[in-house]
Amino acid sequence: MDYSEKRALILEGQMKKVIWVLSVPVMINNFIQTIYNLTDTFFVGRIGGNEVAAIQLVWPINFMVMAFGIGMSIAASALISQYIGADRHEKARLVSGQVVSLLLVMGVMLSLIGYGLSGYIVKWMGATGSLYDNASSYLSIIFLGMPALFLLQAFNGIKQGQGDTISPMVVGASAVVLNMILDPIFIFKFQMGISGAAIATVIAQTIFALYAVSTLFIKDKGIKITIKELKWDMKIINKIISVGLPSSIGQATTAFGFAILNVFLISFGEVTLTAFAIGNRINSLIMMPAMGIGSALATVVGQNLGADNKKRAKEAVRTSAALATIILVTSGLIMWPFAQKIVEAFAIQEAIIQSSTEYLRILIMAVPLMGVFQVLIGTFQGSGHTISAMILMMGRLWGIRIPMVFALSHWSGFNPSSVWYAMYTSNLIICLIGYGIYLTGNWQNQIIKNKPQVSVDL
Known part of the structure; x- marks a missing residue:
């Protein structure tokens, strides 16, 4: 083509x-x-x-x-x-x-x-x-x-x-x-x-x-x-x-945020930190389809906004969200009964296996939210409204997840399992915030000055 x-x-x-x-x-x-x-x-x-x-x-x-x-x-x-x-x-x-x-x-x-x-x-x-x-x-x-x-x-x-x-x-x-x-x-x-x-x-x-x-x-x-x-x-x-600096800041602070998150997680013990690493490694495979769809969506949104076809840009967002959700939910349902077996490919200690299995199952429950997150990021990046994407990337980690894990690490009575639910909660809250930003419709505004010009063939 x-x-x-x-x-x-x-x-x-x-x-x-x-x-x-x-x-x-x-x-x-x-x-x-x-x-x-x-x-x-x-x-x-x-x-x-x-x-x-x-x-x-x-x-x-x-x-x-x-x-x-x-x-x-x-x-x-x-x-x-x-x-x-x-x-x-x-x-x-x-x-x-x-x-x-x-x-x-x-x-x-x-x-x-x-x-x-x-x-x-x-x-x-x-x-x-x-x-x-x-x-x-x-x-x-x-x-x-x-x-x-x-x-x-x-x-x-x-x-x-x-x-x-x-x-x-x-x-x-x-x-x-x-x-x-x-x-x-x-x-x-x-x-x-x-x-x-x-x-x-x-x-x-x-x-x-x-x-x-x-x-x-x-x-x-x-x-x-x-x-x-x-x-x-x-x-x-x-x-x-x-346009690019907000995305750069969002990417850089996310990388740094995960390094800081590891510091807090170690306070729950090496088992929790190891389970977090194993769960995320498996999750990266689960999330590949959603990340691919989000990347494709960015291009579709950008070109259709350039063509001043906002209706089609919104259709692209809805279609991408539906496809990502269907794929991730289906994958999650298939993986759920085999969660422990999957984890056992990465760990041999019983405590790590149990903690990792629990975390993986919570991740599986959260995959629809993570799919929505990738679609929102693709929408805002493709439209050039990268500050909105930066808010979601930084907000999920620095505004919600790290403070919650920090609080839990200093709250007596909470066990490491509570950390996994903090992960889920941060995804839920940031998706609601992202959807609110999406509903404002500001992302539909072009970032180019679309003056009529003579088309030049390639």
Whole structure:
């Protein structure tokens, strides 16, 4: 399906088909990334030291930096989708070129700063001895790959704005396969240990980032940009930053919030913290369809708002919510009787199995709420009203969940099971708040100045 056919499908096609066509590649890509994370952990774990712990230690820092790229990518996708919906392809091209230039510069700057501060960051996090050596070595090399990672984020945002979710899937899957091939070579063959794992990641990302960006200059790959669009236009740059910064803040504070949440959870004991980790790992697999649907919805909402078709944008939200709920409820009903067996694949201690099983079943009861949450996030990000999405992301964790867990950790008489219900309650409250924001209708306002212009063919 070419560029013009995809636009016609998004603006006029049967809505269920639209959501499925766009979301399935995202689901597949998310699944591939999950498999890669498990494989990468396997290879690193075979080294025999505390390398896995080192990677876990620095992951929140890595994600907090990545959040800036993710936010700008979301902004670019929202702007591009609305310009395409409004049939203003020259503006979509300009935004595409600007986000490539912006994220390349941001990636280089953060790479240099992060590389220089890696040791200090790891030391500040409390690492000493071999844990410090492994964590600082891994983090410094990963920082060197930030320009490539940010270029991949730019590519993903541009393609998602066009409604092309297949290209990011192909590029992401190819990078993962290459990474999985390089991991054992650098880790074991070259005997580089955890540094080899980081080098393999950076090489794979760099190769496919260069390939992905090069395709943006090819006519038959959708939006074609030229060197001219790469020259900074501060008006467009400021627009991307203003729309993207709330998403970046939401992503970064969420990553930091989960690190803080772990501190509170440890007060309930290691069993509770371990159960939380196991439950969330399983939950990430359950949530893949909803995350894919939310990502697809962002594109559909953006293009239809750009075309000034608010009715169809609302139809997309309703359809996505229904599909996500049906899939998640069905998955939950299937998993419920096998919850303990599933947990036993990740734990052998009876106390951890029992606590994890209880948490997983509460998560299963909450999956409709989590589906609604992903749909709301997709709606607000796709419409470019990223402050609303930031409110939901930050509010769920910092406004509700962390205060509740903190209170419970200091309230005598409450057992660890109460923590799981705090998780459920935070999802319920934030979905009600999000639905209230949705009902105001402000998300239906375009973030582009939709002046009549001559259409330019691609």
